[in-house]
Amino acid sequence: MAETTPRPGADHGTPPRMPRWVKVAAIVVGLLVLVFVVLQLTGIGGKHGPGRHMSGASMPDIGTPGIAQASVATLLG
Amino acid sequence: MPPRLRKAVLTTHVTTSVGWLGAVLAYIALDVTAVVSTDVERVRAAYLAMDVTISYAIVPLALASVFVGIVNALGTSWGLFRHYWVLVKLLLTLVATTVLLLETQTIRSLAEAAASGVEPRDLPGSLPHSVGGVVVLFLITALSIYKPRGLTRYGWRKQQEQRRSQPEQPMTPVA
Numbered sequence: 001m002a003e004t005t006p007r008p009g010a011d012h013g014t015p016p017r018m019p020r021w022v023k024v025a026a027i028v029v030g031l032l033v034l035v036f037v038v039l040q041l042t043g044i045g046g047k048h049g050p051g052r053h054m055s056g057a058s059m060p061d062i063g064t065p066g067i068a069q070a071s072v073a074t075l076l077g
Numbered sequence: 078m079p080p081r082l083r084k085a086v087l088t089t090h091v092t093t094s095v096g097w098l099g100a101v102l103a104y105i106a107l108d109v110t111a112v113v114s115t116d117v118e119r120v121r122a123a124y125l126a127m128d129v130t131i132s133y134a135i136v137p138l139a140l141a142s143v144f145v146g147i148v149n150a151l152g153t154s155w156g157l158f159r160h161y162w163v164l165v166k167l168l169l170t171l172v173a174t175t176v177l178l179l180e181t182q183t184i185r186s187l188a189e190a191a192a193s194g195v196e197p198r199d200l201p202g203s204l205p206h207s208v209g210g211v212v213v214l215f216l217i218t219a220l221s222i223y224k225p226r227g228l229t230r231y232g233w234r235k236q237q238e239q240r241r242s243q244p245e246q247p248m249t250p251v252a
Contacts, residue, residue: 015234019227022161 078152090149093142094221098214100134105207112202120197127203128188131181139174146170159232166220173213180206 038044078086104127111123146167150157158164184203191197228236 015230016228019161019225021225022165022227025165 083149083152086145086149086152090142090145093138093145094214094218097135097138097142098211098218100130100138101207101211101214104130104135105204105211108202108204108207111197111200112204115198117197120200121191124184124188124191124197124200128184131177131184136177136181139177143170143174156232156235158229159235160224161227161229162220162223162225164229166217169213169217169220173210173217176206177210 107123107127107130111120111127114120114123147157150163150167155163157167180203187200187203190200
């Protein structure tokens with residue numbers, strides 16, 4: 001974000017190899033995705049998505065303005 | 078891109094990106110309040126404030142950051158696909174924005190449930206997503222500052238083409 005122009009790159013005749021930091025990041029992301037998939041498939045992590053958050057709470061169609069205003073007043077004051 | 082416009086775009090990009098991170102930190106304060114507070118009205122208010130924060134601060138800042146970031150990259154010699162750090166940053170930003178847009182629906186539902194008179198302390202909050210989001214945004218910020226080296230194959234080809242298209246520089250005689 002700070003710099004506006006790239007530093008001059010090395011002059012090689014062959015395409016550069018993927019840097020080590022990219023490989024490490026790819027492995028870490030791959031492992032995280034794998035853990036997430038395993039947790040979902042085994043059910044250990046529970047359901048994922050909006051439905052998970054709604055267990056035990058009934059869903060209204062619309063909000064209740066009176067309660068909403070009182071609650072915001074509580075938070076602010 | 079002319080230098081003045083480039084500076085303006087870069088300023089907008091930095092402002093929206095760091096603003097996004099700051100807005101999520103403020104959101105986490107509300108999220109923690111919603112999860113740990115025992116005061117029913119405070120928890121209810123926290124969910125409503127989370128909905129307002131995500132809808133009117135976080136999402137607009139995120140969309141602006143993505144859009145201005147793409148313009149900034151394409152308008153400079155960094156490009157969008159030439160350097161690994163820019164590419165990784167783009168991917169992380171797109172993933173974060175997608176999860177954010179999906180999460181917005183969840184938060185709207187939680188706020189509506191909290192406002193409807195349901196016991197708000199039974200609602201689960203959204204800390205895993207918001208804390209995960211801050212981690213990703215911090216990584217994106219760090220990538221922007223450190224700019225780890227590494228040209229992609231596409232970037233390398235573009236660099237070679239540019240060098241071939243540039244006229245040979247005359248040798249300066251050494252006195």
